[in-house]
Amino acid sequence: MKSLKLLTAFFAITSLTALNAQDTNEAGHAMEINISEVALLDIYDENEGSEAGTITFELDNSSITEAGLYDMSGATYTGLWLNYTSLLNEDADNDDSRNISVQMEEDSEFPEGLDLVITSSQSSFVSNGGSEDSRGEFVSGGVALGATTQIGDNVALIQGIKSVYTGDGAKGFQLTYTLNQTDNFSLVKAGNYTATLKYTLSEL
Template identity: 85%
Template sequence: MKSLKLLTALFAITSLTALHAQDTNEAGHAMEINISEVALLDIYDENEGSEAGTITFELDNSSITEAGLYDMSGATYTGLWLNYTSLIAEGKGNNSNNGNGKGKGKGKGKGGSSKDSRNISVQMEKNSEFPEGLDLVITSSQSSFVPNGGDADSRGEFVSGGVALGATTKIGKNITLIEGIKSVYTGDGAKGFQLTYTLNQTDNFSLVKAGNYTATLKYTLSEL
């Protein structure tokens, strides 16, 4: 029994010595960095110095001064800035079919192709009211991004010529405004893409009726 205890003690001492003998002048340990995907956006109104609120177009009699004409050239609003932050995971596809929500998922599918980027779409929400025969045209004539917040490839591209909501894109239907957004942050305030809203006559003037109309615009930065 004493011999067995002695052998056990010797084995334990030998094992402990062997473990300590493995140390060298180098050591290391594992580390994990977890970065989550991000999709955030808001709209800044530099005219008010705050996030965008209610925007009003007044087409009253004071702007209509010549019989035989109806001038809508002053029905425009600028100074809105689209701020957004996007962080994407490499290799994750977005089959968004131009922002209309169909065919969404990984890989290629009917109605779109897989890509590692996001879109920003816009719509007039359901239950919005908007005069027939007119469009709200959304364009961008300039952009401004913070240094190192992204590059020309990751910021996304504004749709050429802008988009038209109302007679052209019906209430409740999404349309893509900016596409190809990757990892980027625009900066806050007067940064990102500047937006201009313009009311245009699109259809026959016989469709336009006097009244007070209330509509809500919804911008969406797509998920991947």
């Protein structure tokens, strides 16, 4: 008799569980969205149609046509575009931002008395890739590497970058490189110099 009562109770519980598990006109499930922080950059050369390679300045005798003068006005290169993607963490404060810095790497060679000046005269950003406040601001007047900022020293180029993507190719900030005489010309020596520029998008 006890076995029969237990069996009856078991069937009753099973039936109740099955009843509670029946489908209704509503259903749901959990969902997770995992978005990682991002900090990426590259430099596009629209003159070559590819990522930037070696940039060459030729200061040869053909540009020196008048005794008593030394003309460096043609020592410029433009058409480089700084592309970058930045995605901040949800825990970032409102004041948190990234910056892009640039330096000549430690093993670089660069003529004394000269600066490589990096400026930007225009920018172009993909639609909806970020706001004016999140794109960052290019340092006014640009930066100078060489005599002004020594080899191996970082200097900020773009500040205040938040969540943004510039677009690829001819997007972001356009860069112009110009060689300028900064110090006394007696310091400048003829020769072949090789330098490596390194741009860094900072981590938070």
